Amino acid sequence: MDFNDTKEEAEFRVEARSFLEKHLKPKDANSPRRPTGEDFLKRAKEWQKTKAEGGFAQITWPKEWGGRGGTAMQQVIWNQEEGKFDAPTGPFTIGLGMCVPTVIAFGSDEHKKRYVEKALRGEEIWCQLFSEPAAGSDVAGVKTRAIKDGDEWVINGQKVWTTGAHFSDYGIVLTRTDPKAPKHKGLTMFIVDMHQKGVEAKPIHQASGGREFNEVYFTDVRIPDSDRLGEVGDGWKVALVTLMNERLAVGGSPGPDWKEIMEYARDTGSLTDQAFREKLADWYVAAQGYSLTKFRTQTALSRGDTPGPENSIGKIITANQLQDICNSAIEMQDHYGIMNDTDTMPANALFQQSFMWAPGLRIAGGTDEILKNIIAERVLGLPQDVRVDKKVPFDELKQG
Amino acid sequence: MNFDFSEDQKFLAGEARKFLNAQCTTAHVREVLNDESKSHHDGVWNKVVEMGWIGTAIPEEYGGLGLGMLELCVIAEEMGRALAPVPFASTTYFFAEALKAAGSEEQKKEVLEKVVSGEVVGCYAASEGPGNPEPSKLKTTFDGSKLTGTKIPVTDGDIATHAVVLAKEGSGASLVLVDLTGAGVSRKKVSTLEPTRSHAEITFDGAPAQRLGKAGEGEDYHNRVLDRAAVLLAFEQLGGADRCLEMATEFAKDRYAFGRPIGGNQAIKHKLADMYVKNQVARSNCYYGAWALSTDASELPEAAASSRLAASEAYWFASKENIQTHGGMGFTWEVDCHLFYRRAKLLAVQAGSPKVWKEKLVSALERKNAA
Numbered sequence: 081m082d083f084n085d086t087k088e089e090a091e092f093r094v095e096a097r098s099f100l101e102k103h104l105k106p107k108d109a110n111s112p113r114r115p116t117g118e119d120f121l122k123r124a125k126e127w128q129k130t131k132a133e134g135g136f137a138q139i140t141w142p143k144e145w146g147g148r149g150g151t152a153m154q155q156v157i158w159n160q161e162e163g164k165f166d167a168p169t170g171p172f173t174i175g176l177g178m179c180v181p182t183v184i185a186f187g188s189d190e191h192k193k194r195y196v197e198k199a200l201r202g203e204e205i206w207c208q209l210f211s212e213p214a215a216g217s218d219v220a221g222v223k224t225r226a227i228k229d230g231d232e233w234v235i236n237g238q239k240v241w242t243t244g245a246h247f248s249d250y251g252i253v254l255t256r257t258d259p260k261a262p263k264h265k266g267l268t269m270f271i272v273d274m275h276q277k278g279v280e281a282k283p284i285h286q287a288s289g290g291r292e293f294n295e296v297y298f299t300d301v302r303i304p305d306s307d308r309l310g311e312v313g314d315g316w317k318v319a320l321v322t323l324m325n326e327r328l329a330v331g332g333s334p335g336p337d338w339k340e341i342m343e344y345a346r347d348t349g350s351l352t353d354q355a356f357r358e359k360l361a362d363w364y365v366a367a368q369g370y371s372l373t374k375f376r377t378q379t380a381l382s383r384g385d386t387p388g389p390e391n392s393i394g395k396i397i398t399a400n401q402l403q404d405i406c407n408s409a410i411e412m413q414d415h416y417g418i419m420n421d422t423d424t425m426p427a428n429a430l431f432q433q434s435f436m437w438a439p440g441l442r443i444a445g446g447t448d449e450i451l452k453n454i455i456a457e458r459v460l461g462l463p464q465d466v467r468v469d470k471k472v473p474f475d476e477l478k479q480g
Numbered sequence: 481m482n483f484d485f486s487e488d489q490k491f492l493a494g495e496a497r498k499f500l501n502a503q504c505t506t507a508h509v510r511e512v513l514n515d516e517s518k519s520h521h522d523g524v525w526n527k528v529v530e531m532g533w534i535g536t537a538i539p540e541e542y543g544g545l546g547l548g549m550l551e552l553c554v555i556a557e558e559m560g561r562a563l564a565p566v567p568f569a570s571t572t573y574f575f576a577e578a579l580k581a582a583g584s585e586e587q588k589k590e591v592l593e594k595v596v597s598g599e600v601v602g603c604y605a606a607s608e609g610p611g612n613p614e615p616s617k618l619k620t621t622f623d624g625s626k627l628t629g630t631k632i633p634v635t636d637g638d639i640a641t642h643a644v645v646l647a648k649e650g651s652g653a654s655l656v657l658v659d660l661t662g663a664g665v666s667r668k669k670v671s672t673l674e675p676t677r678s679h680a681e682i683t684f685d686g687a688p689a690q691r692l693g694k695a696g697e698g699e700d701y702h703n704r705v706l707d708r709a710a711v712l713l714a715f716e717q718l719g720g721a722d723r724c725l726e727m728a729t730e731f732a733k734d735r736y737a738f739g740r741p742i743g744g745n746q747a748i749k750h751k752l753a754d755m756y757v758k759n760q761v762a763r764s765n766c767y768y769g770a771w772a773l774s775t776d777a778s779e780l781p782e783a784a785a786s787s788r789l790a791a792s793e794a795y796w797f798a799s800k801e802n803i804q805t806h807g808g809m810g811f812t813w814e815v816d817c818h819l820f821y822r823r824a825k826l827l828a829v830q831a832g833s834p835k836v837w838k839e840k841l842v843s844a845l846e847r848k849n850a851a
Contacts, residue, residue, distance in 0.1 A: 081550060081771045082482050089481075153481075342845065351846075361838035364845065365786045365793075369761030372768050375483040382481045390764075393757045449746070455756050456749035460729050463744035 083375070085157070086382065092154050096161045099134050103127070104165040116292065121247055124168035128202025137200050138176055145184060145192070146200040153381045174243055175199055175206030179252050182322045183271065186309040191271065195250065207248035207274065209239040209296060210319060214479070216241075217450045219254075219323075220264045220316055221469075221477075224298060226255035228305075233257075233270065235278075235301040241444075245281040245294035248274045253298075254319050257312055259475040266474055267315030271307040278302075288436040335402040335434035335441075336427070338363040341409050344427055350412050359408060363401055370397045389459040395441075396451050403438035406431045483767060485554060493554035496533075500562035503527050506816045512565040512676045513819070519639045519669065519678035525566040529598035534572050538580070543593035549774040553715045553766070560716025561723045563823055565676040567601050567636035573712040574705060575602020578644040581708070582655050582693035582701040591642070591657070603640035603660075604709075605631035605682060606702065612836045613646065615653035615699040620684065622647040622656050626664070627689040630681065635830060637680030638669045644692065644705075645684070652696030655705075658689040674826040676819070706831050707784040711769035714784075717791035717827050718762050724798035724820050725755045728805040735807075748805060755798050762787070762794035782848070785841035792828040792837075799824040 085093055104127075131137040132146060139155040141147020148154070162169065180199045183191055198204045215221040224237025235255060245251070251272050258266030272279065278301040283291035310318040336344075342360055345351040373390050380387040409431035410417035419425055420432035442448050456462045469477050485493070504524045512518045528534070537552040538544025545551075552572070559568055576595050579588055594600040606613045608620060608631060620629025627647055634643065637660075645656050660667065664687030667680045693701055729752055732743030742748050769787030772780040799821040803810035810817040828834060 081485065081767070081774065083771075085481065342849070357842045358835065358838045360845075361785075361789060361841045364841060365765060365789045366761055368768065368786050369764050369790055372483070372764035373760055375481060376764060376767065378481045379484045390760045393760050396757055397761070449750070452750040452753035453746065455753040456743075459756060460725075460749075460752055462729065462732060462749050462752065463741050465744065465746065465749075466740075 089153060089157060089382065092150075093157050093161060096136065096158050099136060100161055100165050100167075103130055104167055107164055107166050120168055121171060124171045125202040127168050128172055128200075132201045141184075141200075145196045151381070151384075153378065156378050156381060171205055171244055171247065172199075172202065174208050175248070178322050179206040179208055179250075182252055182269075182309060182318060185321050186269070186318050187271070188306070191307075195271075204249040205244060205247055207242050207245045207251040208322065209242055209245070209251045209253040209272070210322075211241045212238060213240050217447055219319070220267065221474075222254050222256055222267065224253065224255045225259075226257050226268060226270065226303075228257075229302075231305050232302045233305060233308075235270070235272070235298045235303060237298050239296040239298075240284070240294075242281070242294045242296050243292070245274065245296045246283065250274060251296075252309065252322065254315055256474065257315070260473045261313065262471055263469050263474050263477070264316045265313055267319070268312050269309040269315040269318040270303045271309060272298075272301065272303055276301060286440065288433075288440065335437065336405060336409070336430050337401075338367055338405070340427065340430070341405050344409060344431070345412065347426065348412060356408070356412070359404075363405060366397050366401055370394055389455070392451065392455055392459065395445065396448055399438065399441040400448070402434060402441060406435035406438055410435060483771070485550060485767075485770075489550055489554050492551055493558060496555050496558040497561070499527075499531065500558055500564065504562045504564050506563065506819060509563045509565050509676050509819055516675075520567055520636070520676075521565045524564060525568075526598070528564070528566055528568060532596070534568070534576070534598070535596035536572075538576060538592055538596055542588055543596040549711075550770055552712060553770040553773070556712045556715035557719040560719030560823075560827075563676065563720065563819055567603070567639055567677075569677075569709075569713065569716065570604060570636035570640065571595060571600075571602040573709040574604035575640075575642065575644055577708045578604060578655060578692065578701070578705045579657070581704050582697075583657070584692075587657065587690070587692065600642050601636070601640045603634050603636045603643050604705070605634040605637065605643045606646040607631065607633060612832050615646065615648075615702065618646065618648040618653060620645065620647045622649045622654055622689060622691065624649070624691070624695075625688065626686040627656055627658055627684040628686055630683045632681040633670050633672065633679040634667075634682050635677055635679055635826075637682050638667055638678050643682065645689070646698055646702050649691070649695050649698070653698035653702070654695050655692040655698045655701045656689040657692055658684065658687055662688060664688065672826070674822040676823070677826060703781075707780050708773060709831050710784040710788040710837070711766070711773045713827050713831060714762070714766050714769055714787040714791035717788075717795040717824070718759070718766050720820050720823055720827070721755075721759050721762060721791065721795040721798040724795070724802040724817075725752065725759055727817070727820075728752055728755065728798075728802045731806055742805075751801050751805065755794075755801060758790075758794040758797050762790040765790040782841055782844040785837045785844065788831075788837050789834055789841065792824075792834050795820075795824040796828060 135148050136158060139148040139150040139158055140152055143149040176199060180196060183195055199206060210219050212222050226233045226235050251274055253270050253272045255268055256266055257268040278299040280297045281294045284293045284295055285291055338360060345356055350356050377387040377391045420429045422429045457464055508521050508524055512521050532545055533555050535544030536547050536555055537549050540546035579591055591600060595602060620631060641661055643658050643660055645658055647654055647656055664685045667682040670679050670681050672679045732748050733741050735742050765787040769783045772783035803817040803821060806815060806817055809815050
């Protein structure tokens with residue numbers, strides 16, 4: 081038992097780090113946690129291009145698609161090292177992590193030639209158009225309708241919570257093509273050009289006050305049949321391949337952790353409070369539990385094995401802990417803690433800001449409840465929930 | 481990255497499980513539970529001694545197998561899973577580790593070989609009453625050759641032949657080794673929530689004893705013994721917690737109510753998923769504890785604390801919710817759920833309760849951040 085790289089891993093780490101040092105500055109206390117805006121997008125595209133040219137974009141992808149043909153462990157090492165630098169990576173996470181792999185799995189040779197390299201080089205950004213106002217956890221319940229018209233399909237409907245739709249060039253959209261078929265059977269997936277007529281992205285005003293996600297409206301949007309991914313009616317099968325990658329893409333929380341609240345408590349004199357100390361111990365144990373679980377997963381990858389299901393505990397732990405830590409930090413400040421001015425509040429009001437983000441993290445990429453269902457069903461082998469909609473034609477299902 | 485046990489260690493764990501599945505069932509555990517005169521299971525204990533497991537982490541020069549702490553960790557997990565009703569933890573994690581940590585060459589030579597052969601059964605006596613024993617406030621005293629005072633409760637204190645005792649000496653504390661079969665020692669069994677690991681009150685009345693290590697350094701030795709035992713106990717807890725999750729899952733799949741398995745209801749599914757999350761948090765923390773223990777890393781204090789805390793929480797949750805999942809059957813004497821519930825509580829308080837370890841952990845983090 082040790083935490084050392086193998087010889088090959090160590091060599092790759094050195095190579096990765098020297099590449100990063102050449103191009104980026106190490107992260108420091110002033111590095112923004114949730115950067116946004118035009119400048120950031122420009123910087124992100126440039127960095128993606130640099131990575132692609134250096135052979136560090138999508139390390140596990142085969143070389144024919146511009147990847148490195150490397151191992152999952154090399155990708156983990158790259159992520160660890162890149163995470164130490166002020167690297168603008170966010171805008172590509174979903175496209176390269178979820179959408180483009182779906183195109184590679186189900187697209188034609190023309191699709192792959194047209195889209196994969198441009199995405200990898202950061203020239204085009206992709207978004208994932210699955211969730212709808214009435215299809216969140218039950219994402220197979222999408223209503224966005226696609227109707228065949230000659231060699232084209234006509235799309236009408238609304239998507240929601242689409243990360244990055246306003247700066248995306250392409251998306252993959254899950255539609256209903258047969259409302260007479262049961263829920264999972266009548267779906268079809270398409271590639272959609274986000275700049276075309278009839279596609280409109282509107283930012284959602286989130287409970288946190290920010291506007292990072294979008295609603296996307298489709299009004300008589302025409303898509304050639306050649307931009308279909310998978311067979312007509314096989315959309316759910318395609319979507320599962322996309323979703324399989326989701327929890328790898330939606331990682332840890334960027335909010336304050338036990339260390340930051342410990343420092344904060346020391347500064348404000350609360351570190352001597354016994355009740356606080358006990359909570360701090362709980363947060364440390366859970367956070368260590370998750371970090372060390374990732375080491376177990378990496379060990380399996382390093383040995384060339386398939387990791388076990390243990391990594392599925394991650395988001396349940398991190399999102400809940402973030403909410404709990406922020407709540408305690410605010411209560412620690414008593415009445416004063418309700419203020420959120422970034423200039424005057426301690427830690428730049430980080431705890432207050434993350435307090436308002438945390439509810440979203442418990443929902444995005446699978447709610448706590450769905451994640452627990454997944455553990456119960458797929459890891460423990462317990463029976464599925466009752467599915468009253470399983471064999472019923474979609475258009476006869478109760479709505480509300 | 482190599483944060484897992486080796487193939488050899490996993491093989492050892494598998495062999496231990498096979499052996500215990502055959503030789504140490506809950507029927508064996510119940511023989512001790514149901515018979516007040518029994519303090520442990522003699523048959524199981526003799527076989528455990530024969531297997532040589534006590535000597536897993538004892539160097540060959542003292543008669544042990546000289547394998548290592550990682551090997552002892554995987555055995556501990558299996559002993560916990562099997563609820564082994566034997567003085568293995570007292571003898572191996574506490575008594576032998578105390579000798580290894582504080583004993584002189586002579587003491588180790590004289591005693592450890594007899595520990596491995598089963599001739600010496602050890603226990604560790606620190607508690608004197610309610611609350612975590614503070615070395616500065618101990619009432620049991622050692623004058624350099626004789627021990628006086630009362631320790632209660634002492635796990636396996638009624639079957640042990642020898643004890644390592646935390647006692648006051650001068651203005652400090654010392655660890656002392658005492659022969660419980662000798663003069664000046666009286667002991668009586670005490671009733672506890674967990675009869676399958678027996679407990680005693682031991683009174684020393686000028687009992688001949690010898691110091692382990694230097695006078696007045698008992699507190700450091702004590703903390704070192706506890707840090708090391710904490711990791712091993714955590715593996716026992718982990719084994720028990722995983723067994724509870726398996727029992728609850730099996731039951732939830734087989735038990736029908738309202739026309740379907742109860743495990744199809746989210747109230748049960750989410751409960752068991754929570755159990756899984758806690759058990760994984762415990763497992764990962766335990767592995768880190770095992771690493772720190774086997775390498776004698778400077779991180780051992782926080783690694784021991786976090787593995788013990790994670791495992792105590794996991795076992796507590798799994799053992800109580802295993803009963804709950806079993807419903808009324810879970811509350812009967814005949815169904816095994818309560819055996820784990822009892823053991824979970826003993827292991828959570830035996831070497832300091834979670835409250836004590838939370839304080840140890842935060843103190844360690846403070847020292848680290850100040851450095």
